[in-house]
Amino acid sequence: MCLAIPVRVETLLGDDQAIVELGETRKQISLALVDNVAEGDYVILHVGYALNKIDPDEAERTLKWFQQMENADQEINRALETGSHEIR
Amino acid sequence: MNKRNPFGAKLNFNTGVVEMIHGAGGKASSQLIDQLFVAAFDNDMLNEHSDQAKITLPEGQVVMATDSHVITPLFFSGGNIGSLAIHGTVNDVSMSGATPLYVSAGFILEEGYPLKDLKLIVESMAEAAREAGVAVVAGDTKVVEKGKADGVFINTTGVGVITNGVDLSVNKIQPGDKVLISGSMGDHGVCIMSKRANIGFESNLESDSASLNWLVSDMLSQVPGIKYMRDPTRGGVSAILNEIAYQCGVGIRLEEDQLPIKEAVRSGCELLGLDPLYVANEGKLIAFCPAEFADQLVDTMRQHPLGKDAAIIGEVIEDENGFVQLQTSFGGSRVVDWINGEQLPRIC
Amino acid sequence: MKYVDEYRDGKLAHKIAEDIRNLVKPELDYYFMEFCGGHTHAIFRYGIPDLLPENVHLVHGPGCPVCVLPIERIDAAIELAVRHNVILCAYGDMMRVPGSNRASLLKIKAEGADVRMVYSCNDVLMIAQDNPDSEVVFFAIGFETTTPPTAIMILQANNMALKNLSVFCNHVLTPSAIGTILESPEIREMGTLKLDGFIGPAHVSTIIGSQPYEYFAEEFQKPVVIAGFEPLDVLQALVMLIKQVNEGRAEVENEFVRAVTADGNIKAKKLVSEIFELRPEFSWRGLGNVPYSGLRIKQKYRHLDAEYRFVIAPSTGKENKACECPSILRGVKKPQDCKLFGKACTPEMPLGSCMVSSEGACAAYYSYGRFRMA
Numbered sequence: 001m002c003l004a005i006p007v008r009v010e011t012l013l014g015d016d017q018a019i020v021e022l023g024e025t026r027k028q029i030s031l032a033l034v035d036n037v038a039e040g041d042y043v044i045l046h047v048g049y050a051l052n053k054i055d056p057d058e059a060e061r062t063l064k065w066f067q068q069m070e071n072a073d074q075e076i077n078r079a080l081e082t083g084s085h086e087i088r
Numbered sequence: 089m090n091k092r093n094p095f096g097a098k099l100n101f102n103t104g105v106v107e108m109i110h111g112a113g114g115k116a117s118s119q120l121i122d123q124l125f126v127a128a129f130d131n132d133m134l135n136e137h138s139d140q141a142k143i144t145l146p147e148g149q150v151v152m153a154t155d156s157h158v159i160t161p162l163f164f165s166g167g168n169i170g171s172l173a174i175h176g177t178v179n180d181v182s183m184s185g186a187t188p189l190y191v192s193a194g195f196i197l198e199e200g201y202p203l204k205d206l207k208l209i210v211e212s213m214a215e216a217a218r219e220a221g222v223a224v225v226a227g228d229t230k231v232v233e234k235g236k237a238d239g240v241f242i243n244t245t246g247v248g249v250i251t252n253g254v255d256l257s258v259n260k261i262q263p264g265d266k267v268l269i270s271g272s273m274g275d276h277g278v279c280i281m282s283k284r285a286n287i288g289f290e291s292n293l294e295s296d297s298a299s300l301n302w303l304v305s306d307m308l309s310q311v312p313g314i315k316y317m318r319d320p321t322r323g324g325v326s327a328i329l330n331e332i333a334y335q336c337g338v339g340i341r342l343e344e345d346q347l348p349i350k351e352a353v354r355s356g357c358e359l360l361g362l363d364p365l366y367v368a369n370e371g372k373l374i375a376f377c378p379a380e381f382a383d384q385l386v387d388t389m390r391q392h393p394l395g396k397d398a399a400i401i402g403e404v405i406e407d408e409n410g411f412v413q414l415q416t417s418f419g420g421s422r423v424v425d426w427i428n429g430e431q432l433p434r435i436c
Numbered sequence: 437m438k439y440v441d442e443y444r445d446g447k448l449a450h451k452i453a454e455d456i457r458n459l460v461k462p463e464l465d466y467y468f469m470e471f472c473g474g475h476t477h478a479i480f481r482y483g484i485p486d487l488l489p490e491n492v493h494l495v496h497g498p499g500c501p502v503c504v505l506p507i508e509r510i511d512a513a514i515e516l517a518v519r520h521n522v523i524l525c526a527y528g529d530m531m532r533v534p535g536s537n538r539a540s541l542l543k544i545k546a547e548g549a550d551v552r553m554v555y556s557c558n559d560v561l562m563i564a565q566d567n568p569d570s571e572v573v574f575f576a577i578g579f580e581t582t583t584p585p586t587a588i589m590i591l592q593a594n595n596m597a598l599k600n601l602s603v604f605c606n607h608v609l610t611p612s613a614i615g616t617i618l619e620s621p622e623i624r625e626m627g628t629l630k631l632d633g634f635i636g637p638a639h640v641s642t643i644i645g646s647q648p649y650e651y652f653a654e655e656f657q658k659p660v661v662i663a664g665f666e667p668l669d670v671l672q673a674l675v676m677l678i679k680q681v682n683e684g685r686a687e688v689e690n691e692f693v694r695a696v697t698a699d700g701n702i703k704a705k706k707l708v709s710e711i712f713e714l715r716p717e718f719s720w721r722g723l724g725n726v727p728y729s730g731l732r733i734k735q736k737y738r739h740l741d742a743e744y745r746f747v748i749a750p751s752t753g754k755e756n757k758a759c760e761c762p763s764i765l766r767g768v769k770k771p772q773d774c775k776l777f778g779k780a781c782t783p784e785m786p787l788g789s790c791m792v793s794s795e796g797a798c799a800a801y802y803s804y805g806r807f808r809m810a
Contacts, residue, residue, distance in 0.1 A: 006439035030588070033585070047435050047557065048556025054695055062694055065672060422482075425803040433555060436500060
């Protein structure tokens, strides 16, 4: 449900309107649902309205999460139990 | 001897509009044909002002194709209904391997349509025809009452000849053959959609509408063994690949990482919830060739301006169910389904 | 495209899939329901099932507001366009949804009704202004993500004193649907539907926050992980769910931290409560009557409510008897278990709600996954 996409706020137009950009495409949308949006911020766009701002720090944290070795503990334990030196 | 001028004042292309009398077959019709169509297309056969063109064709298999064009909007970035009409018919003929030579153009005009815009359309057609090396040698004009047409409807029929003995056929396609595309997909569809009211977004995208006959000619003269070609239009690449897979009783496996898609098309599709595989093209072709010639073919295509983004996008596989599959960049796979109509923008 | 492409990286996907393989206990089977149609779409579009170990099963829930709209509501919209001659504005998703007798908005448009597809409800305001002599009705659908835009539009219509505009409101609430699934006999009593946790909806959660899911985690002892919209988000959420199951936890966790907070979008929530109130009950296709699950327009704005402006005849639309949507929507059965699937019921000729929208379990499976069956 809810096809929504992160877009960059390029130009604030006043009256709660803004031009946003996504990969060489631009669109005018409403910022009426979000406060304190600045040019350069990223928002989630759904049916012509920004729903929320994207937090860049949390976005970075999420990417780092993906890259972490999830099971390092289990692997080490398994290696110790079986006497195997192989840690994948 | 002075020839009398029966028409009086010249047609006012600045402020004039199409009227019912322009389609009635009388003097007004003649004036429109003479001062607009014949003037723009300008060739010996048309200059004869007959109801038919006597043409002589070179030796070889004769190929014919027809198309009717009812698009909205009539003008878009990169072209209009006129240039689109010529490109479309030239391409249909060229896909057989034939050299396109002659085109006919039938117009259904809406009463009240500005002559200024009609002139732009017809002149675009003339330019497109010149570039493709074809002549518009026959035509017809009718006018319908206001509200009964979307400004302009055009039918074009093209005739060409296969002069080089090439024999392209869908029945030659076999598992193991490679599938190639001449360039980025979805440009035309996204370009048109960005102009539609109630959707409107801005993009620098231009329609890819173009005549492919010179590219085809290079491909056929330099690479042996090309089996079949088709130009994807409405319904996108998915529509023709599904048709071909079904016809031949084979499967087609595409590689998502190899599909050439412009950034502006990707983002336009993301905004609307569309898949570029289903979005219209107007200046691209799909080619099938044996695996051993695929690299040579893609290199040949890339030498031509209309093929600079050509890519090998997949291969034909055994599959009597005729599915078109996509290997995703994740390594998973999914079906590229044969949908019924047009993909509509979605919010969910 | 920033904040999109990074979350679709194929190499990272394989790495996270490897994490999943290393985390799962081979003696267990894990069943997770994704509630959001967008997640169903992402799962099939990227071929995620191919990356998962065999003991991780994805169950598709009723996360598609188009699919769960009852046939009577479609019939009502059709009636507004045909009998009351309104200009009916609707999102693209609604155009092909079949009502009774296989009528649809697209079909009646072909027969002359003035049906207009819009991308944003804001466009409806302009249509009303451009057509002052016609009645314009907006066919509003969607979960909590789509409701705030409708609220703004109603507020603006009110401020502009537009006399020819009204809204046919079909907005529904996510937590109610989750509750209904969890309350179903298959889960509560019979234990025949195995469900170990939920992948929580992405964009609904940006509005309602993560807090509303706490009730379900506690009451039903099932973990909920709110996942972002992209495939890597879904995979990472599975990692988090599997860990919770392994550790015997039932908590609400948030993978979509870049856009979801505990409280959500307070401004949007306030706006919605200004315009809308809860209906005592609302019928969901496939789930039956669900209490306090739908919204209607408040008294103060009733002059903009299409159900008050027009008298709409009650519909007699009925579902096909062989349709397994009620079971499929609740995850009890799979699309292939339905006799009609792929034969009488296809995306071109959908009989039930699961096939109707591209987000529906049956439609997604038909479009993306059925070649595995062949």
